Amino acid sequence: MNIITVASTIARRRLVLRQLPSIAFSRCVAVGGNSITFADATIAAWKHEPQTHMQYHTTAPHCQAIRRRRRRVKEDLSSAGSSGEGGVRENPLKHEPITDPSQFRQSAGQLMQKLETALRPMQAVNDVFEITSTPPSLFRIDLAPVHGSYMLEFHVDESTMEYTSPISGKVLYVLSAKTGEWVGIEDGHVFEGILVGDLIRQCKGLPNL
Incomplete structure:
Protein backbone atom coordinates (compact mmCIF):
# COMPACT_ATOMS: atom_id res chain seq x y z
CA MET A 1 0.00 0.00 0.00
CA ARG A 68 -14.36 13.26 31.92
CA ARG A 69 -17.32 13.13 34.29
CA ARG A 70 -18.60 16.21 35.99
CA ARG A 71 -18.87 16.22 39.75
CA ARG A 72 -22.18 17.01 41.39
CA VAL A 73 -22.17 19.74 43.96
CA LYS A 74 -23.83 18.58 47.15
CA GLU A 75 -25.79 21.07 49.16
CA ASP A 76 -24.36 21.89 52.54
CA LEU A 77 -27.38 21.64 54.83
CA SER A 78 -25.55 23.27 57.69
CA SER A 79 -25.11 26.49 55.70
CA ALA A 80 -28.60 26.64 54.16
CA GLY A 81 -31.15 27.29 56.86
CA SER A 82 -31.47 25.81 60.33
CA SER A 83 -31.04 22.11 60.96
CA GLY A 84 -32.43 19.73 63.49
CA GLU A 85 -30.94 16.51 64.81
CA GLY A 86 -28.98 14.47 62.30
CA GLY A 87 -28.63 17.45 59.96
CA VAL A 88 -32.28 17.33 58.86
CA ARG A 89 -33.60 20.77 57.89
CA GLU A 90 -36.62 22.07 59.74
CA ASN A 91 -39.62 23.39 57.82
CA PRO A 92 -39.66 27.17 58.47
CA LEU A 93 -43.43 27.18 57.86
CA LYS A 94 -44.17 24.49 60.43
CA HIS A 95 -45.74 25.88 63.61
CA GLU A 96 -45.40 24.49 67.10
CA PRO A 97 -48.94 23.43 68.10
CA ILE A 98 -50.79 24.23 71.30
CA THR A 99 -51.47 20.92 73.04
CA ASP A 100 -53.08 22.08 76.27
CA PRO A 101 -56.61 20.55 76.18
CA SER A 102 -58.28 23.47 77.95
CA GLN A 103 -56.76 26.08 75.66
CA PHE A 104 -57.49 23.94 72.61
CA ARG A 105 -61.19 23.61 73.49
CA GLN A 106 -61.48 27.32 74.18
CA SER A 107 -59.92 28.26 70.82
CA ALA A 108 -62.09 25.72 69.01
CA GLY A 109 -65.24 27.25 70.52
CA GLN A 110 -64.07 30.75 69.59
CA LEU A 111 -63.46 29.70 65.98
CA MET A 112 -66.92 28.15 65.71
CA GLN A 113 -68.57 31.30 67.03
CA LYS A 114 -66.52 33.45 64.65
CA LEU A 115 -67.48 31.29 61.65
CA GLU A 116 -71.16 31.25 62.54
CA THR A 117 -71.25 35.06 62.77
CA ALA A 118 -69.33 35.50 59.50
CA LEU A 119 -71.32 32.93 57.50
CA ARG A 120 -74.85 33.63 58.73
CA PRO A 121 -75.52 36.41 56.13
CA MET A 122 -74.81 33.92 53.32
CA GLN A 123 -77.94 31.97 54.23
CA ALA A 124 -80.10 34.75 52.79
CA VAL A 125 -78.47 34.66 49.34
CA ASN A 126 -78.14 30.88 48.88
CA ASP A 127 -81.01 28.43 48.43
CA VAL A 128 -79.42 25.84 50.71
CA PHE A 129 -76.92 26.96 53.33
CA GLU A 130 -77.40 25.25 56.69
CA ILE A 131 -75.03 25.83 59.60
CA THR A 132 -74.67 23.36 62.47
CA SER A 133 -72.39 24.22 65.39
CA THR A 134 -71.66 21.75 68.19
CA PRO A 135 -68.87 23.21 70.36
CA PRO A 136 -66.19 22.24 70.88
CA SER A 137 -66.03 19.26 68.51
CA LEU A 138 -68.00 19.84 65.28
CA PHE A 139 -68.92 22.65 62.89
CA ARG A 140 -70.80 21.84 59.70
CA ILE A 141 -72.08 23.68 56.60
CA ASP A 142 -74.54 21.81 54.39
CA LEU A 143 -75.15 23.05 50.85
CA ALA A 144 -77.39 21.61 48.16
CA PRO A 145 -76.74 17.88 47.52
CA VAL A 146 -75.00 18.71 44.26
CA HIS A 147 -72.43 20.83 46.16
CA GLY A 148 -71.90 18.74 49.29
CA SER A 149 -70.92 19.69 52.84
CA TYR A 150 -68.13 21.42 54.77
CA MET A 151 -67.03 20.03 58.13
CA LEU A 152 -64.66 21.03 60.91
CA GLU A 153 -63.85 18.25 63.39
CA PHE A 154 -61.77 19.11 66.46
CA HIS A 155 -59.73 16.29 68.01
CA VAL A 156 -58.63 17.34 71.49
CA ASP A 157 -56.57 14.20 72.12
CA GLU A 158 -54.50 14.83 68.98
CA SER A 159 -54.57 18.66 69.17
CA THR A 160 -55.69 18.84 65.54
CA MET A 161 -58.58 20.21 63.52
CA GLU A 162 -59.71 18.24 60.48
CA TYR A 163 -61.24 20.32 57.69
CA THR A 164 -63.16 18.59 54.90
CA SER A 165 -64.66 20.32 51.87
CA PRO A 166 -65.80 19.37 48.33
CA ILE A 167 -63.06 21.63 46.94
CA SER A 168 -59.96 21.04 49.05
CA GLY A 169 -60.72 17.56 50.36
CA LYS A 170 -59.32 16.76 53.80
CA VAL A 171 -56.72 19.04 55.42
CA LEU A 172 -55.28 18.92 58.96
CA TYR A 173 -54.67 22.03 61.06
CA VAL A 174 -53.11 22.84 64.42
CA LEU A 175 -53.46 25.82 66.72
CA SER A 176 -50.20 27.73 66.37
CA ALA A 177 -48.46 28.60 69.64
CA LYS A 178 -46.67 31.40 67.80
CA THR A 179 -49.57 33.21 66.12
CA GLY A 180 -52.67 31.80 67.82
CA GLU A 181 -54.13 30.97 64.38
CA TRP A 182 -55.26 27.65 62.93
CA VAL A 183 -52.57 26.73 60.40
CA GLY A 184 -52.00 23.81 58.03
CA ILE A 185 -49.55 21.22 59.31
CA GLU A 186 -47.97 20.82 55.86
CA ASP A 187 -47.24 24.38 54.75
CA GLY A 188 -48.43 26.70 57.52
CA HIS A 189 -51.26 28.36 55.55
CA VAL A 190 -54.03 30.04 57.56
CA PHE A 191 -57.34 28.18 57.68
CA GLU A 192 -59.70 31.11 57.06
CA GLY A 193 -58.16 31.80 53.66
CA ILE A 194 -58.82 28.27 52.42
CA LEU A 195 -62.40 28.28 53.71
CA VAL A 196 -63.21 31.59 51.98
CA GLY A 197 -61.61 30.41 48.73
CA ASP A 198 -63.62 27.18 48.75
CA LEU A 199 -66.97 28.80 49.58
CA ILE A 200 -66.83 31.53 46.94
CA ARG A 201 -66.37 28.86 44.28
CA GLN A 202 -69.66 27.22 45.21
CA CYS A 203 -71.81 29.85 46.92
CA LYS A 204 -73.10 33.36 46.51
CA GLY A 205 -71.84 36.08 48.81
CA LEU A 206 -68.56 36.52 50.65
CA PRO A 207 -67.78 35.35 54.21
CA ASN A 208 -66.89 38.24 56.50
CA LEU A 209 -63.63 36.73 57.75
Whole structure:
Protein backbone atom coordinates (compact mmCIF):
# COMPACT_ATOMS: atom_id res chain seq x y z
CA MET A 1 0.00 0.00 0.00
CA ASN A 2 1.61 3.28 -1.07
CA ILE A 3 1.54 6.60 0.78
CA ILE A 4 -1.18 8.05 -1.51
CA THR A 5 -3.50 5.12 -0.74
CA VAL A 6 -2.89 5.49 3.02
CA ALA A 7 -3.58 9.23 2.90
CA SER A 8 -6.77 8.66 0.90
CA THR A 9 -7.98 6.04 3.41
CA ILE A 10 -7.36 8.36 6.38
CA ALA A 11 -9.13 11.24 4.63
CA ARG A 12 -12.22 9.10 4.00
CA ARG A 13 -12.34 8.06 7.65
CA ARG A 14 -12.07 11.66 8.83
CA LEU A 15 -14.97 12.60 6.54
CA VAL A 16 -17.13 9.84 8.07
CA LEU A 17 -16.29 11.07 11.58
CA ARG A 18 -17.41 14.61 10.70
CA GLN A 19 -20.74 13.40 9.35
CA LEU A 20 -21.73 11.03 12.16
CA PRO A 21 -22.69 12.51 15.59
CA SER A 22 -21.04 9.64 17.44
CA ILE A 23 -19.06 6.63 16.16
CA ALA A 24 -16.90 3.94 17.73
CA PHE A 25 -13.94 2.83 15.69
CA SER A 26 -10.83 0.63 15.83
CA ARG A 27 -8.30 0.58 13.07
CA CYS A 28 -4.61 0.01 12.51
CA VAL A 29 -2.88 1.44 9.45
CA ALA A 30 0.60 0.19 8.65
CA VAL A 31 3.00 2.77 7.26
CA GLY A 32 6.36 1.20 6.47
CA GLY A 33 7.73 -0.25 9.71
CA ASN A 34 5.59 2.01 11.95
CA SER A 35 1.92 1.65 12.92
CA ILE A 36 -0.87 4.08 13.90
CA THR A 37 -3.49 2.48 16.18
CA PHE A 38 -6.94 4.04 16.74
CA ALA A 39 -8.28 2.53 20.01
CA ASP A 40 -11.99 1.87 20.48
CA ALA A 41 -13.48 5.17 21.61
CA THR A 42 -16.59 7.31 21.28
CA ILE A 43 -16.16 10.58 19.43
CA ALA A 44 -19.00 12.98 20.34
CA ALA A 45 -20.43 15.55 17.97
CA TRP A 46 -18.95 19.01 18.46
CA LYS A 47 -22.33 20.71 18.80
CA HIS A 48 -23.42 18.38 21.65
CA GLU A 49 -20.14 17.83 23.54
CA PRO A 50 -17.74 20.81 23.62
CA GLN A 51 -14.11 19.95 23.14
CA THR A 52 -13.26 21.24 26.61
CA HIS A 53 -15.14 18.27 28.09
CA MET A 54 -12.84 15.69 26.43
CA GLN A 55 -9.43 14.67 27.78
CA TYR A 56 -6.87 12.65 25.82
CA HIS A 57 -4.15 10.46 27.31
CA THR A 58 -1.36 9.53 24.90
CA THR A 59 0.71 6.41 25.47
CA ALA A 60 2.82 4.49 23.00
CA PRO A 61 1.76 2.95 20.80
CA HIS A 62 -1.89 4.18 20.98
CA CYS A 63 -3.98 7.23 21.81
CA GLN A 64 -7.19 6.75 23.86
CA ALA A 65 -10.02 9.25 24.31
CA ILE A 66 -11.40 9.37 27.85
CA ARG A 67 -14.67 11.05 28.86
CA ARG A 68 -14.36 13.26 31.92
CA ARG A 69 -17.32 13.13 34.29
CA ARG A 70 -18.60 16.21 35.99
CA ARG A 71 -18.87 16.22 39.75
CA ARG A 72 -22.18 17.01 41.39
CA VAL A 73 -22.17 19.74 43.96
CA LYS A 74 -23.83 18.58 47.15
CA GLU A 75 -25.79 21.07 49.16
CA ASP A 76 -24.36 21.89 52.54
CA LEU A 77 -27.38 21.64 54.83
CA SER A 78 -25.55 23.27 57.69
CA SER A 79 -25.11 26.49 55.70
CA ALA A 80 -28.60 26.64 54.16
CA GLY A 81 -31.15 27.29 56.86
CA SER A 82 -31.47 25.81 60.33
CA SER A 83 -31.04 22.11 60.96
CA GLY A 84 -32.43 19.73 63.49
CA GLU A 85 -30.94 16.51 64.81
CA GLY A 86 -28.98 14.47 62.30
CA GLY A 87 -28.63 17.45 59.96
CA VAL A 88 -32.28 17.33 58.86
CA ARG A 89 -33.60 20.77 57.89
CA GLU A 90 -36.62 22.07 59.74
CA ASN A 91 -39.62 23.39 57.82
CA PRO A 92 -39.66 27.17 58.47
CA LEU A 93 -43.43 27.18 57.86
CA LYS A 94 -44.17 24.49 60.43
CA HIS A 95 -45.74 25.88 63.61
CA GLU A 96 -45.40 24.49 67.10
CA PRO A 97 -48.94 23.43 68.10
CA ILE A 98 -50.79 24.23 71.30
CA THR A 99 -51.47 20.92 73.04
CA ASP A 100 -53.08 22.08 76.27
CA PRO A 101 -56.61 20.55 76.18
CA SER A 102 -58.28 23.47 77.95
CA GLN A 103 -56.76 26.08 75.66
CA PHE A 104 -57.49 23.94 72.61
CA ARG A 105 -61.19 23.61 73.49
CA GLN A 106 -61.48 27.32 74.18
CA SER A 107 -59.92 28.26 70.82
CA ALA A 108 -62.09 25.72 69.01
CA GLY A 109 -65.24 27.25 70.52
CA GLN A 110 -64.07 30.75 69.59
CA LEU A 111 -63.46 29.70 65.98
CA MET A 112 -66.92 28.15 65.71
CA GLN A 113 -68.57 31.30 67.03
CA LYS A 114 -66.52 33.45 64.65
CA LEU A 115 -67.48 31.29 61.65
CA GLU A 116 -71.16 31.25 62.54
CA THR A 117 -71.25 35.06 62.77
CA ALA A 118 -69.33 35.50 59.50
CA LEU A 119 -71.32 32.93 57.50
CA ARG A 120 -74.85 33.63 58.73
CA PRO A 121 -75.52 36.41 56.13
CA MET A 122 -74.81 33.92 53.32
CA GLN A 123 -77.94 31.97 54.23
CA ALA A 124 -80.10 34.75 52.79
CA VAL A 125 -78.47 34.66 49.34
CA ASN A 126 -78.14 30.88 48.88
CA ASP A 127 -81.01 28.43 48.43
CA VAL A 128 -79.42 25.84 50.71
CA PHE A 129 -76.92 26.96 53.33
CA GLU A 130 -77.40 25.25 56.69
CA ILE A 131 -75.03 25.83 59.60
CA THR A 132 -74.67 23.36 62.47
CA SER A 133 -72.39 24.22 65.39
CA THR A 134 -71.66 21.75 68.19
CA PRO A 135 -68.87 23.21 70.36
CA PRO A 136 -66.19 22.24 70.88
CA SER A 137 -66.03 19.26 68.51
CA LEU A 138 -68.00 19.84 65.28
CA PHE A 139 -68.92 22.65 62.89
CA ARG A 140 -70.80 21.84 59.70
CA ILE A 141 -72.08 23.68 56.60
CA ASP A 142 -74.54 21.81 54.39
CA LEU A 143 -75.15 23.05 50.85
CA ALA A 144 -77.39 21.61 48.16
CA PRO A 145 -76.74 17.88 47.52
CA VAL A 146 -75.00 18.71 44.26
CA HIS A 147 -72.43 20.83 46.16
CA GLY A 148 -71.90 18.74 49.29
CA SER A 149 -70.92 19.69 52.84
CA TYR A 150 -68.13 21.42 54.77
CA MET A 151 -67.03 20.03 58.13
CA LEU A 152 -64.66 21.03 60.91
CA GLU A 153 -63.85 18.25 63.39
CA PHE A 154 -61.77 19.11 66.46
CA HIS A 155 -59.73 16.29 68.01
CA VAL A 156 -58.63 17.34 71.49
CA ASP A 157 -56.57 14.20 72.12
CA GLU A 158 -54.50 14.83 68.98
CA SER A 159 -54.57 18.66 69.17
CA THR A 160 -55.69 18.84 65.54
CA MET A 161 -58.58 20.21 63.52
CA GLU A 162 -59.71 18.24 60.48
CA TYR A 163 -61.24 20.32 57.69
CA THR A 164 -63.16 18.59 54.90
CA SER A 165 -64.66 20.32 51.87
CA PRO A 166 -65.80 19.37 48.33
CA ILE A 167 -63.06 21.63 46.94
CA SER A 168 -59.96 21.04 49.05
CA GLY A 169 -60.72 17.56 50.36
CA LYS A 170 -59.32 16.76 53.80
CA VAL A 171 -56.72 19.04 55.42
CA LEU A 172 -55.28 18.92 58.96
CA TYR A 173 -54.67 22.03 61.06
CA VAL A 174 -53.11 22.84 64.42
CA LEU A 175 -53.46 25.82 66.72
CA SER A 176 -50.20 27.73 66.37
CA ALA A 177 -48.46 28.60 69.64
CA LYS A 178 -46.67 31.40 67.80
CA THR A 179 -49.57 33.21 66.12
CA GLY A 180 -52.67 31.80 67.82
CA GLU A 181 -54.13 30.97 64.38
CA TRP A 182 -55.26 27.65 62.93
CA VAL A 183 -52.57 26.73 60.40
CA GLY A 184 -52.00 23.81 58.03
CA ILE A 185 -49.55 21.22 59.31
CA GLU A 186 -47.97 20.82 55.86
CA ASP A 187 -47.24 24.38 54.75
CA GLY A 188 -48.43 26.70 57.52
CA HIS A 189 -51.26 28.36 55.55
CA VAL A 190 -54.03 30.04 57.56
CA PHE A 191 -57.34 28.18 57.68
CA GLU A 192 -59.70 31.11 57.06
CA GLY A 193 -58.16 31.80 53.66
CA ILE A 194 -58.82 28.27 52.42
CA LEU A 195 -62.40 28.28 53.71
CA VAL A 196 -63.21 31.59 51.98
CA GLY A 197 -61.61 30.41 48.73
CA ASP A 198 -63.62 27.18 48.75
CA LEU A 199 -66.97 28.80 49.58
CA ILE A 200 -66.83 31.53 46.94
CA ARG A 201 -66.37 28.86 44.28
CA GLN A 202 -69.66 27.22 45.21
CA CYS A 203 -71.81 29.85 46.92
CA LYS A 204 -73.10 33.36 46.51
CA GLY A 205 -71.84 36.08 48.81
CA LEU A 206 -68.56 36.52 50.65
CA PRO A 207 -67.78 35.35 54.21
CA ASN A 208 -66.89 38.24 56.50
CA LEU A 209 -63.63 36.73 57.75
